[in-house]
Amino acid sequence: MARMATNRRVAISTVGAWLAGFLIFFPILWMVLTSFKTELEAFAIPPSFLFFHWTTENYATVQERSDYIHHALNSIIIAGGSTLIALLIAIPAAWSMAFSPTKRTKDVLLWMLSTKMMPPVGVLVPIYLIWRDFGLLDSLTGLVIILCLGNLPIVIWMLFTYFKEIPKDILEAARMDGATIGRELIYVLTPMAIPGLASTLLLNLILAWNEAFWTLNLSTLNAAPLTVFIASYSSPEGLFWAKLSAASTLAIAPILVLGWFSQRQLVRGLTFGAVK
Amino acid sequence: MATRQTQLLARTLLTPAVALLFVWMIVPLALTIYFSTLHYNLLDGDTQQFVGLENFRYFLTDPAFLASLQNTLVLVGSVLGLTILLGIPLALLLDQPVIGRSFVRLMVIAPFFVMPTVSALVWKNLLMHPVSGLFAWIAKSFGLTPIDWFNDAPLFAIILIVTWQWLPFATLILLTALQSLDEEQKEAAEMDGARALSTFVYITLPHLARPITVVILIETIFLLTVFAEIFVTTGGGPGLQTTNIAFLIYSQALIQYDIGSASAGGLVAVVIANIVAFFLVRIVGRNLEA
Known part of the structure; x- marks a missing residue:
């Protein structure tokens, strides 16, 4: 009986936590997905989530356009x-x-x-x-x-x-x-x-x-x-979402990886040792 | 037990850092005070004229100041409230036995590492765009009229973006505090037949009082000077609707080139930040002795 209750508790909190985590992470995920779309698909309604024509041309354009x-x-x-x-x-x-x-x-x-x-x-x-x-x-x-x-x-x-x-x-x-x-x-x-x-x-x-x-x-x-x-990229110039997404992905990727490594020290560093 | 020699060495090692920080704190602040008493506009050439407290009178009675002070307070207050109200349940959830907890943790912490210009532009264009943004599509699928975020509720849009950036910080600190909570105490309460709610109110919440204070103070320091998010999305507009104190001072200094008035504004910002800092330094200082 107790064991079943525990299992149910684990299941509920797991689903809840994954859902919350996914929602919070979603804007980043959406940005990465958009960076692989063509500009037309990036702007399309309804949006396509996975089944679009994957392309890396935005990354090349970003480099050409603004080094x-x-x-x-x-x-x-x-x-x-x-x-x-x-x-x-x-x-x-x-x-x-x-x-x-x-x-x-x-x-x-x-x-x-x-x-x-x-x-x-x-x-x-x-x-x-x-x-x-x-x-x-x-x-x-x-x-x-x-x-x-x-x-x-x-x-x-x-x-x-x-x-x-x-x-x-x-x-x-x-x-x-x-x-x-x-x-x-x-x-x-x-x-x-x-x-x-x-x-x-x-x-x-x-x-x-x-x-x-x-x-x-x-x-x-x-x-x-x-x-x-x-x-x-703050001044819009025609269709630019896919390019914006590609540039953004390139800008945050290296630091996101470093950040994930250092997350345990983050609390301590940013609270000046007030919370450990 | 330290010898005189090591004491001398210790002092020598400390000096460069202290000297640098001293200069960094004193020189710009002294200059700001000096400029704040001048009529000095870069567009007028190099004419500088002493005007006493005229700049402060001008800055403090400018309707833009009251509007931006109000926007600053709304922005700071709302983000604080949202990050804590959402952060507590989120931290409690992550403190539960969750399968794949470290992966969920990674997802939750991620927004904190995204540079402000990226998060602001991605939210503005990809999510909040009134025609092709994802929120507009969701609203339309439910038969609702999409919100034109940056025209109808520009300050709220900024609040949402900044909340997304700071929620991970609040959650992580509260989670760290929860994990240091004595399990035995909670178990004892459960044995005594305490319900989950009363365990939360009488044991968990008091334990969180200090980390919550720390979150409030540290976030306030950073939120008082939110700048990049406004700079790349609204430029303070429409009108003054999203101009906060930091952005107002920036626009007086580097758009209107009014050095005197911007300096007076800068000092007002320093005073506001110092009131918050006073409490933070006391809390941290108390911890240093423990």
């Missing part, structure tokens, strides 16, 4: 560059606060967090003017700098929460054995910190890849990453 590869490379440089530089600055800082905390460490951490609370639009005007005067508008350097600064607090926080979980006794044991700080870093700390470093790297790549305030406002063509490339 997808150029913008994809920009996205890789901007997201990768800003994340790596942020890590280089954040690792020593987080290491220092996790292993040699002082009375003020907590205040410093909270202050760093508060810089992330500043709405970007509040400093849009000065940043735009400074960027203009230094010739940084529509340059990769300019976007790497701004995204690096914008994500630095999150990087430091994530690393700090990971570093704090490394048992201190191990470091002390290494120190007793006469290890210098350099050796301590390379042989003891690094291997234990790699999982935390990897998830910090992943989450920040995702955030930088999808950042769409500074990229839209500070770049137009040369340095434009995929967010801006997609925005160029």
Whole structure:
């Protein structure tokens, strides 16, 4: 009797969860399907769900029309560059606060967090003017700098929460054995910190890849990453849905895969350790 | 037990990050404050004139400000409400024994990784288009008149898109919290004959109070500055119907080139965000001690 009730419960919740999951995922699925249709079929009513003439011509058109590869490379440089530089600055800082905390460490951490609370639009005007005067508008350097600064607090926080979980006794044991700080870093700390470093790297790549305030406002063509490339499809030009879908699929596919890998760290990173 | 040498080292390692963030916070903010007191329009050449608080008076009494403040509040409030009201049942569902749970989880989390420009344009064109969108086709199959989303209910359309983007975040956080809930406590309640509803109200919901607060605060920070979704779909229109504070400041700065007024608006946005940040920092800080 009890067993039957459990089976029924599993069946009901399974059906419910799959239905909800499918509904939430549907817009993405629909976009991918549309990207393989011809423009006429993409616009057709009633829509065809699977039985249409599958074609990959939209993907070729997207590349010809607006040089997808150029913008994809920009996205890789901007997201990768800003994340790596942020890590280089954040690792020593987080290491220092996790292993040699002082009375003020907590205040410093909270202050760093508060810089992330500043709405970007509040400093849009000065940043735009400074960027203009230094010739940084529509340059990769300019976007790497701004995204690096914008994500630095999150990087430091994530690393700090990971570093704090490394048992201190191990470091002390290494120190007793006469290890210098350099050796301590390379042989003891690094291997234990790699999982935390990897998830910090992943989450920040995702955030930088999808950042769409500074990229839209500070770049137009040369340095434009995929967010801006997609925005160029906002003015309709004849039948363009299949092309829009193909461009969108290309823009989100790499980061969706990375995102699925890092989903378990997502909660921790985005709540600054407040929910684990 | 740290020696003076390691303390010095620790401080040296911390300095670059602190210095950078300090400059990043102070310089643009100081400039914004400075510009907000000037009559300064890029179209007038380089004439700058001190006008005191004139820009604030202009910005705060501009009917566009009240409209955009209202839109901002409606947008933030609705998305918060929807993501939490839908997120709780969804998290509870995913916490049940579900066959293929990790795959369902992947589907649910996916929208969070879609860049804002993509989700906005895909929703606007493929789903919400009044003639050939999927929603229009569904409405017609039930004999209803399709809704012309971006003309008849533009702000609601934006709300739906943003909710779709943030629902995964709320669900994932609530699910993480649910999974840390003590199973024994729930089982004990069931043994005592508690019904599912009272277990939920008296055990699960109180346990979720903190994660819900965290969701509200973090989402608010991001939702106050929703920009790309409006930029690529409506451009703030029709009229001012979808202009929020972030978009209003953007249009004053980079469309009308009114540096003074946009700066005053920027400071208003900073003040609003800081009120929220104050509470968030306190909650996170309390957790840091625990």
